[in-house]
Amino acid sequence: MRLITSLTSPFARKVRIVLAEKNLPCEMVVDIPWNPDTTVPQFNPLGKVPVLMRDDGSTLFDSRVIADYLEQLKPWPMLVPADAMQMIAVKRWEALADGVSDAAAAVFIERKRPEAQQSPEWIERQLGKIRLGLRAMNDDLALNAYCVNATFSLADIAVGCALGYLDFRFPELGWRDEFPGLVRLADVLAQRASFAATVPVA
Ligand SMILES: N[C@@H](CCC(=O)N[C@@H](CS)C(=O)NCC(=O)O)C(=O)O
Incomplete structure (x- = not known):
């Protein structure tokens, strides 16, 4: 298997962490989809x-399909629970965390456009999704050790990747000052080898 990835994408990082947690061999091919010579559309x-x-x-593609495929390919260690309702709970977390990553990536791209072409209203709309998404994740996590059923899962991976992307691209957002539950989870996740090996790099 080969994974076409960038070293900054939170979605690609999610898959890289799943591969590492499951100890699945996979060749990494770094390709930046924004570069003119990218091969990604092929x-x-x-x-x-x-x-x-x-x-x-x-x-x-995309990262959710790949993560589900890898779960089928090598079910152990289990990252998506077999129980249907717990599985839905994990996928809901993943959708929320990926939504935060989507909004953050959208702001990053918008801010790279010439200033006169940027839409402050649109950027503010995306920042609102990030703020509300973080609040929802923090509230839903409450005092639990992990997102679903006190067990490490794909939900935690998706949340960790979204938070890691915010640390990387938007340190000025200061999410750590507002969301203590997410800080606690992020700090626990950072100790895993899979997270440490995939910290975003420019
Ligand atoms: N829903 C997709 C999102 C993937 C995505 O947005 N990737 C970004 C990098 S963070 C990308 O390749 N963007 C290039 C583009 O939009 O043209 C997934 O989960 O894989």
Whole structure:
């Protein structure tokens, strides 16, 4: 297997962490989808990373599909619970955390445009999603050790990647000052080898 990835994408990081947690061998191919010479659209018509290339030449995207595929490929250690309702809970967390990552990535890209073309209203709308998303995650986590059923899962991976992306691109947001539950979770996750090995780098 090969993973087309960037070293900054929170979605690609999610998949890289799942691969590491499951100890699945996978070649990393770094490709920045924004570069003019990117090959990503050859493998994903949407032009986004991550893309998983299977050994039979077929490709999988996006990160949620890839994570689900890897769970089927190697169910242990289990990152998505077998129980249907717990599985839905994990996927809901993943959707929320990925939504925060989506909004953050959108702001980052918008701010790279010439200043005169940027829309402050649109940026504020995305920042609102980040703020409310963080609040919802912090409230839902409450005093629990992990997001779902006190057990490390794909939900924690998605949340950790969203928080890591905010630390990387938006340190000025200061989310750590406001959301103590998320700080506690992020600090626990940072100790895992899979998280330490995939910290975003420019
Ligand atoms: N929903 C997708 C989102 C992937 C995504 O937005 N990737 C960004 C990097 S963070 C990307 O490749 N953007 C390039 C583009 O939008 O053209 C997933 O979960 O894989």
